[in-house]
Amino acid sequence: MLRRLLNCCAATLLAAAGLMADTPPHVQTFPLRDTTGLIAPTVKTEAVNYMGRKSVRLTMDGDDRDGLALLPGTDFQDGVIEADIALKTTVPPGVRSPGFVGIAFRVRPDASHYELFYLRPGNSDAPDQAMRNHAVQYSSQPAFGWYRLRREWPSVYESHAELAKETWTKLRIEVAGRSAKLYLNGSPKPSLVVDGLKGEDLHGAVGLWGFTNEEAYFSNVRITPAAPQNLKNESDVAGSWEMRYSSDAGGMEATMDLHRDGDKVTGTWSGPLGDACPVTGTWRSGYVELSFPGEWPKDTPQGAPGPVNAFLTGWIDGDSGKGRMRVEGRADGGWTAKRKQ
Numbered sequence: 061m062l063r064r065l066l067n068c069c070a071a072t073l074l075a076a077a078g079l080m081a082d083t084p085p086h087v088q089t090f091p092l093r094d095t096t097g098l099i100a101p102t103v104k105t106e107a108v109n110y111m112g113r114k115s116v117r118l119t120m121d122g123d124d125r126d127g128l129a130l131l132p133g134t135d136f137q138d139g140v141i142e143a144d145i146a147l148k149t150t151v152p153p154g155v156r157s158p159g160f161v162g163i164a165f166r167v168r169p170d171a172s173h174y175e176l177f178y179l180r181p182g183n184s185d186a187p188d189q190a191m192r193n194h195a196v197q198y199s200s201q202p203a204f205g206w207y208r209l210r211r212e213w214p215s216v217y218e219s220h221a222e223l224a225k226e227t228w229t230k231l232r233i234e235v236a237g238r239s240a241k242l243y244l245n246g247s248p249k250p251s252l253v254v255d256g257l258k259g260e261d262l263h264g265a266v267g268l269w270g271f272t273n274e275e276a277y278f279s280n281v282r283i284t285p286a287a288p289q290n291l292k293n294e295s296d297v298a299g300s301w302e303m304r305y306s307s308d309a310g311g312m313e314a315t316m317d318l319h320r321d322g323d324k325v326t327g328t329w330s331g332p333l334g335d336a337c338p339v340t341g342t343w344r345s346g347y348v349e350l351s352f353p354g355e356w357p358k359d360t361p362q363g364a365p366g367p368v369n370a371f372l373t374g375w376i377d378g379d380s381g382k383g384r385m386r387v388e389g390r391a392d393g394g395w396t397a398k399r400k401q
Contacts, residue, residue, distance in 0.1 A: 062319065064276055085139070089131065090281040092116040092132055099133035100157045102171075102267035105129050108277075111228060115279035118270040128164055128267040131281065136165050137263035139285040141233040146277040147181055148226050158182030158194070160271035163233060163281075166264035175200050175259045176269060177233055177242045177252065181223040196221045196242060196251050200258035209258075212371070213384065216392075228279075228365060237289035237376055238382075253322030255394065256383050260293055260345040295346040295376040297325055300400040303355040305331075305385050316397070318350075325350060332357045333370060333387070341372075348383075349373050356390055365389045 093114040094107040110117065120127045143163055151157040162178025176199050183195040197218040199206050209217040221244055223229060232243040234250075238257050241250040266283055267281030272277030298320040305312045314320045314331025320343050329337040341350035350372040358365040368390055374383015379399040386392045 078094075085285045087285075088131075088134060088283040089206050089282075092279045092281060094256070098268075098271070099132060099265075100127075101131035103129055108275045111226070113144075113228075113279055115144075115146075115222075115277045116268070118268055118276040118278065119274075119294060120270065120272055122272050124272060126160065126267050126269065126271050127264040128167065128174070130167060130171065130265045132265070132268040134283060135263055136235075136266050136285065137288040138235050138237065138379045139283065141165060141235070141266055142201075142284075143231050143278060144228050144280045144284040144314035145179070145231055146226065146228045147179070148275040148277070149182070149273060150275060151273050156182070156184075157273060158191075160269075160276050161274070161276040162269045163231060164267040164269045165233065165235065166259060166261045167267045168264055169260060171267065173201060173259060173261055174264065174267065175240070175257055177231070177240070179221075179223055179229065179231075181225045181227075181229075184221060184223040192220045194218050195223055196244075198240075198242075198252060198254050204258040206334060213373075213386065213392075216384065217252075217254065228277075236286070237291050238377075240373035262288070262291060262293070291377055295378055296320060297343050297346075297348050297376050297381070301381065301397040302400060303381075303395055305393060305395045307385070307391035309387075309391035309393075311362065315336060315400075318359045329354070329370075332360075333368065346376050347374070348376060348381075356387070 096117055098105050106117045108117045118129055145161050147159045147161040149157040149159045154328040158180040159182050160178055162176055164174040164176045167174035175382045178197055181196050183191050186192050197206055218223045228243050234241045240254045242252040246252050257296050268278045297318050301316040305316050316329050318327035320327055323342050325341040325343050327339040329339050329352050337352040337354045339350050339352045352370055354368050356365050356368045369388045370383045374381055381397040
């Protein structure tokens with residue numbers, strides 16, 4: 061009898077474990093047929109019928125100002141955010157306004173910090189190619205706005221996509237740790253890939269984002285969480301590192317010996333760009349920005365030899381690091397590093 065009882069209990073536990081394994085993650089849906097629960101102290105939200113569907117319209121007063129309406133009860137880290145969004149600009153005739161509309165994630169409660177994917181539909185069919193490439197963009201507020209990212213890392217955090225104003229666009233954001241991808245209108249291929257989100261917050265609310273001189277519309281938001289990656293901030297950059305740089309001008313291997321005093325980083329780089337090149341930079345919660353002078357190698361076919369400046373950014377996670385590196389005027393690509401034991 062006891063053996064039968066134990067077998068029965070074991071079978072029950074196995075069945076329960078299987079049921080838990082098959083249980084889908086807690087999905088949050090926001091049809092946005094009304095404004096109930098939206099946290100929007102700085103923007104105006106209204107329930108409207110737009111292009112045949114019930115939705116929420118977001119507007120705001122003032123000049124050149126953005127704003128957020130946070131979705132209640134959201135605390136998103138990794139997973140998928142889906143939404144339908146549309147945009148109507150309200151500037152006078154003859155005034156060019158590509159518009160802004162997007163979805164923010166990992167938003168702090170006071171909306172002071174957040175990650176953001178946004179669309180500029182009016183740039184999609186611009187006659188100038190550079191403007192066309194500003195149709196889909198990423199930024200991380202407040203430290204990494206569009207202007208800084210565009211100047212420091214041209215073409216990395218924005219791209220072109222086929223968009224239109226006053227049309228519903230399906231948006232899908234996939235987030236995994238420090239990386240995110242943006243998909244549009246059901247395409248299996250991402251319109252923008254960000255390998256190295258800039259924000260230091262690993263979780264936070266999801267928000268609807270818009271700008272002045274326009275009407276931003278949102279409906280059918282769906283948030284599907286995934287098991288979060290095991291990441292922690294505050295990893296130290298100090299130590300000796302073996303690194304690999306893969307760029308459009310070819311690859312190179314190097315070593316870095318780094319020291320940290322508070323948020324200041326110093327050290328040396330040794331590799332194809334020179335031996336013991338002096339490195340300086342900053343550290344913030346595990347995020348590093350480094351630079352050093354060097355010499356472009358004579359044996360590379362990409363560009364004449366001569367003095368160069370190199371710039372690195374990225375995250376340190378435990379004993380590994382990853383980010384982007386640009387050799388000014390010569391190469392752009394990604395770097396990975398392992399701490400020497």
